[in-house]
Amino acid sequence: MKYAYLIIPCVLALATPFYNTVEPTLFGFPFFYWFLLAMIPVSSAFIYLAYRNEAP
Numbered sequence: 001m002k003y004a005y006l007i008i009p010c011v012l013a014l015a016t017p018f019y020n021t022v023e024p025t026l027f028g029f030p031f032f033y034w035f036l037l038a039m040i041p042v043s044s045a046f047i048y049l050a051y052r053n054e055a056p
Contacts, residue, residue: 005050009043 013036022030 002050002053005046005053009039009046013039013043 016032019035020032022032024031026034
């Protein structure tokens, strides 16, 4: 189960053709850039969940 937590952010990051668009923009940044920036805390949360499920 812990590997499922690690696969989710990888699949989201590799699904570039689905979110490689200019619109919508956020503070002038295209969707592509702010989605990748939003993936940083999301990926950290999934890594934490995988670690927490492995620890005794």
